[in-house]
Amino acid sequence: MLSVVVAPWGGDPVFARAGDEPHDAASTMKVAVLAALHRSGADLDARVPVVNAFASAAGGEFGNDPDWDSDPVPWSLLGRTAPLRLLAERMITHSSNLATNLCLARTGHAAVAGAWRRAGATHSSSPRGIEDHRARDAGLHNRVTARDLVRLLQSLDGEPELLALLERNAFRVDLAAGLPPGTRVAFKNGWFPGVRHSVGLVHPDDCPPYLLAVCYTGPLASGADEAEADPAARLVARISAEVWRRRHAVTRTPTGPAGATGTAPAARPGPPSR
Template identity: 30%
Template sequence: MKHLKTACTIALASLLMFTFSCNEKISKKQNLESAVKAQIDSIEGTVAVAFYSLSEPKDSLLINVDEKFHAASTMKVPVMIELFKQASEGKINLNDSIVLKNEFKSIMDGSLYSMDINDDSDDIIYKQIGTKVTLKDLMHSMVTISSNLATNVLIELVDAKNTTATMRDLGAKHIEVLRGVEDQKAFDLGLSNSTTARDLMMIMEAIANKTAGNQKDCDAMLAILKDQQHNDMIPVYLPKEVIVAHKTGSITGVHHDAGIIYLPDGRAYVLVLLSKNLKDFDKGTDQLAKISKTIYDYVSSNNDRPLKITP
């Protein structure tokens, strides 16, 4: 009888500890959601947040994730994936060179337009017009410094429709890659590349889990994303030892960042921050960066036997 009482006492204590642990995690999650929503409310504009843990136990926070946004330069990640896909299929060779041109056809009527160096984040590449540049170098510039000229050359090569189809294969149901950058005629008629936070989350998860291509290609994609030169959102308030593989995007009133965050202890998570109709671009950007810090603080406070993810 004494042994039975002892066993019952231990079982009850274990149950109480388990209940306390679960309640504590629920409380942390509720606090996270409340904190992030308060930060969103301080931004004059429309915001979406998608957080998904790549480690165990699985965790997520999804706010406004099915809202449609202009993709801005986040569409360059799908183009990168399509380049690696076509290379793996033998359709292209990323080590091959192509003559760099600055003349593109509008998807509206086929009329020609050119990129303006003053509207691009990459001015060095314009000195290479008329010369041969490797596809892999163009791809690196497209992602790391968000070169619009490189993007248009590459998207013409792989085709926007193929890129969108590949995103569907990855489970991204709503992202649309319709055209290259600065196609003003298409833009005026509302024909723009678009995305949702959920789709970008799925795409980044696929790269992290090595399902966006073979392992070698996904490792190469991660290396490019980790070399990102525009770092004014997700990484801003994070510790220096945290590794962020990400892609930003911005146009007037729009600022995005989508990435994979690797903690020093081996855990990792995907974070997508999208915004539109920003009344104050700089203030909105800073508040989005602080949302990134809020989520990092939440993740780093939940350190329960992490599953190591290789960055």
């Protein structure tokens, strides 16, 4: 299943393909955790214990597997303390699963649900932590849609520090890879075998910014960190490149009846090159 939503920053989508189809959230839910944490009033400079034991949403405890984490830094701090700000940064810039659950333990699931509500999400939720398999087996699933991911980034308007952090995402292998080198983009991706998603706010130099969300669930997603090893990452990059090519149509001021949006559909992609 491939879902794509394109929208001008601050505007309604101009193109949607299966925009309300739910997908496993993968690491895109970390944006909602970040928003909830910053809005909670928590002291981000406070040092918190770095542990690997968390309350499961289904009762009991669970922990993360370091072999499934993309960031070794929080693991190197295990048994010590770290500033909450550092953990929030690694959650986004290096997609740390351990840091995510440490941040989630501080802010709580209710606050994350509030971040989704504030965004106006209709089909997305994050009822459990990363790798909480007990909760997953009990039917608690982290879900997102491409349309809700666009809404989530739109909801960060007025919080430039959060968008600035998203610009520092180190994994520039899918959405960002489809943009010209040096293009400013605030984005978050998520992946594991069978899933590859990315949502970003793109800032062209020659027109207003726009939003793109791509969610893919299927056999092309190898779960690899590198685009060369993940055909789904290359697919997302191709979609991103096509939307970039049509960026002026995507972001132009709408004309016509009140509430109408511009006409800038991104072309439906073909199979990715191998």
